[in-house]
Amino acid sequence: MTNQLTDRPYRGQSMDDRRRERRQVLLDAALTLVGQQGYSNISVRALCNEAGLTERYFYESFKNREAMLAELYTEQTARLRAAMIAAISLPSDGTNATVGKGLRCFFSMLKQEPELARVILFEVFGVSKAMDELYYQAMEDFAELLRELALALGLDTTPPHTDSNVVYAGLVGACVQMARRWVLDDYREDIEMMVESARLFFRAVAE
Incomplete structure (x- = not known):
């Protein structure tokens, strides 16, 4: 009652x-x-x-601290993904500019919100198997976002005997590793250098 x-x-x-x-x-x-x-x-x-x-x-x-961390990680990755979707949805002058908007949003948020960067890039590792699975699911979600972007831009042209899902997972992994290095180095490189460096991977896939 x-x-x-x-x-x-x-x-x-x-x-x-x-x-x-x-x-x-x-x-x-x-x-x-x-x-x-x-x-x-x-x-x-x-x-x-x-x-x-x-x-x-x-x-x-x-339920406990880990449940809180899982919710926090999910919330912050969702915020980052939504911001990137909004950025790449804006009108732009061609494919290169669209990719740049998404990458610039990614690196800018990590620099402007260092707490978010630490939660997303570092704090979930080694906590538990469940947290590891949550991390990898988030990475798969970002990979799917890249695949959808590539389809929209007409870039989803991976050659035979390759798996596009693996390719996009690799792109996400590369960007995440670059971001970890950048954060640990106290954001020494400027954002435009990070954007252009990451964009090389996208050009390689497109070509």
């Missing part, structure tokens, strides 16, 4: 709205702490202190 007291709106918000709001506050706090200190160095208590919530509300939203 529904509890009418607990389900009653509070300041115009339903219980479900308040739960979603608390969950997002916790995820925002997790992005800050994981991005600055690393996943292995933060506790539930520290996370709740950052969010200004009690531990009760953490466990209302997440």
Whole structure:
């Protein structure tokens, strides 16, 4: 039976709205702490202190720290992918410019949001098999995005005896490794150099 007291709106918000709001506050706090200190160095208590919530509300939203990290990683990769889709959807002068828009968005977000970069590029590794699987699924999603872009631009012309899925997975892997090196080197190279370097891989596939 529904509890009418607990389900009653509070300041115009339903219980479900308040739960979603608390969950997002916790995820925002997790992005800050994981991005600055690393996943292995933060506790539930520290996370709740950052969010200004009690531990009760953490466990209302997440089973444990790993579940929180999985949700954070999924949220941030989705943000990055959506931003890249928006960038490559803008009008541009030809294929080269379209690819450049997507790459520029990728590298720009990593530099402008170092916490996001750390979460996406480093913090999910070695946590568990489930997190490894989540990472590889995200990489497959980015590879599919590249395949769809190539189809739209008329570049999906991989030769016989090759697998286009493997090719696009390799492109994603190359860009991710370049990004990791760049971040670890404290973003020493400028963004345009990173864009042009990564674009070489796309030209090789197109040719």
